[in-house]
Amino acid sequence: MVWVRSEYAGELAVLSTWVTALLPWNVFFGAVSGGSVLFVRFPFVQIRYAFGLPFLRATSVSTPVTAYLLQRGTSVQVAYGLWVAGALVFLVALAISVYYYREEERVEAWAIDPVTLLGGLLVASAALFLVASVLFPERFFGLSFGVGGGLPGVSLPVGALLQLALGGVLLRAERVA
Template identity: 55%
Template sequence: MVWVRSEYAGPLAVVLTLLSTLLPWNVTYSGNVSGGSVLFVRFPFFQIRYAFGVPFADAVRVSDPLSAVAFQAGNSIQVAYEAWTVGAAVLGVALLVAVAYYAREDAVESGPVDPVRLLGGLLGLAGAVLAVATYLLATRGFPGVPIPVGVAFLLAFAVLLLTVDRT
């Protein structure tokens, strides 16, 4: 079964890569943390933390992966945030490849590596690393249940791009 015709594989790879950078890879709701509830929405390049029952100015915090790692330094979940940083770096490379592919399609297509397969591999690697980060969050004492929303999409996008017929 062919999911994508080969002439549309390149544009699809670019669109799926861009979409992957916009989807949250993880959503965690932590109830009863220090007397309140907290919602974490983790995107590849930043996280939004919303604390319920607190004035809005104090309720919302945004941080990038490196700041989050520094904040968690010495805690058991630091390694989960480090994995997130690696996943974000892989997605950053995929985003650069996708932008180059979009801007200079002929030049990138004539290179030694099929850009559709490369992007599929990078999305798969990012999905795997972020799946590990989700597992580490769940098993290292982070309150709440992390839901790997974007991880499932990353892995599905990777399978789709890696199985496209490029003939």
């Protein structure tokens, strides 16, 4: 079954990459030490909102690299490392999509189909984000799989699941030579 017509596959590949750049791959909300915390993780930025927690800035922003360095030596270092790897793979996909948008004829002449390439990169980075979601010490869809038993709250990999689905659609697109 073909989900996208051949003549629109390139546009869908570019748009899928850009949309998933704007969606958080993981959202966590939970209760911690008498307050609440909300983590919104985008491919290249994490925003943390803290409510009712003394001695903690209400809002903080970090990159995957700074978050990884902050967690060095802890039980969640691997999860943050997977986020960094997923962000790097996604950065390659984003760069290719921008080049594809600007130089469509050149990219269409590549030996590898750019739609398949972008689909594979989206699937690869989504897989890394999903594994990181499972390894975070949070409750993944209400179930605790992470290291340390899980923080009370819910972690939803909304963007990672959509990214995985869009990448799968791109991989299944039949292109006419």
